[in-house]
Amino acid sequence: MQIDDTDRRILRHLLAEPGLATADLAERAGVTAATCWRRLERLRAEGVLKGQEAILDWRALGYEVEVSLRFTLDKTDPRAFDDFIAAARMVPEVLEIQTFVGRVDVRLNVIARDMGHYQEVYRARILALPHIADIEALMHVATIKDSEVLPL
């Protein structure tokens, strides 16, 4: 699909403020509400705009600990990635599963209520995941920036 400057302008404003009503979005992007609506419909129909998700504040929900676990897998088994990811999906405390090319194979974002709970999840669920060769942990201290904005 061809994306032009008007689409990009609308998307830029939508990414900056996803909750905007179409009329406000149109005004910011400098187009009429009808154009804005039509453009959004087309972006949705073409699958460029896939939808919107609520972002939860897990801290407010009682999950104080957030850890980024970076795994190196034992890749001598061709099913290592698939098995690992399927098992990781079964752990409710896993918020994100990412795969990489680089020094790290897979990263899991794991939350826990406190350090005691984290220890429990780590020992009982994480260490039980298949094909792990090595694990590194990064403890989240603070999120300084978190934006979905693309330099469109």
Place this chain on the structure above:
Amino acid sequence: MIAMDATDRAFLRALVEDGTLSAGELGRRTGLSQPAAWRRLRRLIEGGAIRGRRVVLDRPALGFSVTVFLGVKLATKGRVSLEDFERAVTAIPEVQTVQHVLGLYDYRLRVAARDLADFERVLRRRILTLPGLGQVDANVLMSEERRPGPLG
């Protein structure tokens, strides 16, 4: 921390899938009247359970086919250097996420680029010139999935 019952959790589960759901629709799904659903939704938002919304995009369709995570270690530490670094790094449009972490690195950055050549440009011109920068480690994202998390 905000107290939640099964209906609140059902609301959050639905909103993580589709952040645009109205109170009326949430009510229909959980068997609540529109005003009751609206009051619940307000309580969740005011209690801080929902931090905002994220627009889900087909990034490659918009010309952003490369996402790289950088682990950054600062060369010099101290309050001033952290602040300088954070100010400079958050100003880079291609840097979507900046997380302060404890462990092997000091910061974790998510960088969106059009392709590997574009990533190299961002890395050379913007990242490697950041104040106080020490070691940088890069992992190219292959796949990513978000999980609903422990919502019962």
